[in-house]
Amino acid sequence: MxxxxxxxxxxxxxxxxxxxxxxxxGKWVYSNDAFFENVHFKKEWMSLKQIARKAMLVNISDAIAMNAKPKYALLTVAIPKDYTKSDLKSLAKGFKEVAKEFNLEIIGGDTISNEKLDISVTIISKTKKPILRSGIKKDDLLCYTGTLGTSKRDLEKLFKKEKLSKESKFIRPKLHGEFFYKISKYVNASMDISDGLFFELERMSKQSSVGFEFFYKIDKEIGCSGEEYELLFSFEEKYKEKIEKIAKKYDVPLTIFAKAVKGKYSCECANHHF
Amino acid sequence: MxxxxxxxxxxxxxxxxxxxxxxxxGKWVYSNDAFFENVHFKKEWMSLKQIARKAMLVNISDAIAMNAKPKYALLTVAIPKDYTKSDLKSLAKGFKEVAKEFNLEIIGGDTISNEKLDISVTIISKTKKPILRSGIKKDDLLCYTGTLGTSKRDLEKLFKKEKLSKESKFIRPKLHGEFFYKISKYVNASMDISDGLFFELERMSKQSSVGFEFFYKIDKEIGCSGEEYELLFSFEEKYKEKIEKIAKKYDVPLTIFAKAVKGKYSCECANHHF
Incomplete structure (x- = not known):
């Protein structure tokens, strides 16, 4: 462990x-994620505005995966001593932009002086029907949104000091809130893919007490790619067409890749923690 | 600024x-405070259990100052790579002890690997009547709990590499929740003293649009001492005896030191930020 x-x-x-x-x-969902310099990002990889945006988005991603709408945020922001007022404005702009886009209010937090830029965000979101990781039923279809693998590839590029496109999901996660809220009534279990598809499947396997029968082999370049912030969810086969229709409307690619079966599933990616 | x-x-x-x-x-109060290594503490000053305890207590102190009872906590804990399992147990023990003492539940957060021990705590607390900093009325009496000045003195000792008693408030803040909830119906405005009495008075002066007439001169050793986590509050003179009686019951020292008047108040302590 x-x-x-x-x-x-x-x-x-x-x-x-x-x-x-x-x-x-009750109707509230609380989520909290850290976004620390030299742990989650290096400062040369992204602008301060992009860093603040991503810190917010990875947290909002958790709220969406629970079928909750983000309402309020608290920010801990530890700021290097040498940041200028213009730096602080760029950073604040990133937080405020995302808050505006998602119609949420930044209600407080703590600002301190530190050696490096470390951010922790708490999101308070509201839901009528929380969707948990533990809800997968036997025979459910397993599905993810978007394309997996680009974040791993882009991270490798960054380590080779190559530049990424502004549109890279590693810089700018693409969330699918509107789509997911619309299909939520058909969904049995969900989570977001932050540590990689295979890692998350292991977690869901444990919490739902199921295994998975894959429809085809998924490459490690896809399955071990973290920081994707795509949605991973399960549903009964009878809702497949309805979900696919809504996905088409919202222009969200869907990949149905496995079926829940008796058993358990263990991830084989290299552990990226510690 | x-x-x-x-x-x-x-x-x-x-x-x-x-x-x-x-x-x-609504009935919920959200507060969030960071407790970072080399910003708020040095690791040689306190045990890991004491660090975790203080990180929780300084946050619960905010909830109490709002007249709210802490119910839930989310923790961001960034842990140095070289910590042993025994270190992690000590750290967890500190958080859990305080949670038990205050009957609150640790409901989530984020744990990451980092260069140093950085903690951010979000406390979700419940109140029937929140007490704000902005509620001071002209002629209100200003009052603080406990003894001020020992935290500044103890911090200076630490910088001189002297040892502190386990009972030092710098190590183990003393909160006065039960007392404060009992007197809350008589209180017009309150906050906790984290940055020093004079700093907090300036904040209350701005937010309540009042100045203060001091009953006697307060020394800088008292007024500029931060990290006291005592309560600073105001009330109408007619409630003085009632409040003093409850303070006596709960064995909480009270110092009534000023009266709210027209005007404004500026702190003269050296700025300890950045």
Whole structure:
């Protein structure tokens, strides 16, 4: 077990709320993700505005995966001492732009001086029907949105000091909120793909107590690609056409790749933690 | 204006919720504070359990100052790569101990690997009557709990590599929740003293549009001492005896030191930010 999971395990016996993209309390969903310099990004990879935008988007992605609409955000922002006022404005602009796009309000947080730029975002979102990782039923079809693999490829480019297109999902995650809210009534289980398709499937396998029968072999370049922020979800076969119709309307590519069966599934990607 | 305030100012035009110890949404109060290595503490100053405890307590202090009872917490914990499992257990123990003491549930967060130990805590608390910084009325008496000055003195000791008693407030903030909830019906405005009495008075002066007439001179050793986590609040003179009686019952020292008057108040402590 990696240290991250070991630490999280210390808290699990005290609550049933840990272990999904967000914690559900009544109609509210709470999610929290860190976005730290030299952990999640290097400053030469992205502009300050892009960094602030991505810190927000990866958190909103959790809310969407729970079928919740983001309403409020709290930001911890640790800022290097040498940042200029113009730097601070660019950073603030990124946060504010995303807040406006998603109609959410930044209601507080903490700003401190630090050696590097470290961000932690808490998103408070609202849902009528939370969708959990644990809801996969036997015979459900498994599906993901968008194209997987480009984030891994783009990360490798960055390590080789190549430049990425502004449109790279690694810089600018593409969320599919409107599509997902529309199909939510047909969805049994969902989460977002932050650590890679295979990693997330292992988590869903554990939490839903199912295994998967793949329709074809998925390459590691696809299945081990993290930071995709695409949606991974399951539904009954009878809803397939309805979901595909809505996906077409919202121009969201869908890949149906497996079926839930008895058993369990283990990921074979190299562990990227610690 | 320091950079921290400059950054926060970028967000204020978009919301009325920023600027207090917590943001009030209906009956819920949301507060968020960072507790970062080499910013708020040095690792040789405190054990890992003490660090986790203090990270929780300084956040719960905000909830209490809003007259709210902490219910849930989300933790961002960035952990140095060389921490052992035993280190992680000590850290988790500190968080869990405080959660148990205050009957709150740790419902999620994010754990990552980092160069140093950086913690950010979001507290979700519940209130029937939030008390704000902006509520001071002319002629209100100003009051703080406990003894001020020891945190500044103890911090200076730490910089001289002297050891502190385990009971030092710098290590173990002493909160006065039960007392404060009992007197809350008599209180017009409140906040906790995290940056020092004089700093907080300037904030309250701005937000309540009042000045202060001091009953006696308060030394800088007292007024500029940060990290006290005592309560600063105001009330009408007619409630003085009632409040003093409850304070006696809960064994909380009270110092009534000023009266709210027309005007404004500016702090003269050295700026400790950036």
């Amino acid at each position: 990696n240290k991250e999971d070991f630490f999280i395990k210390q808290f699990i016996s005290n609550t049933k709320l840990i272990g999904d993209d967000g914690a559900v309390i | 320091n950079k921290e305030d400059f950054f926060i100012k970028q967000f204020i035009s978009n919301t009325k919720l920023i600027g207090d110890d917590g943001a009030v949404i």
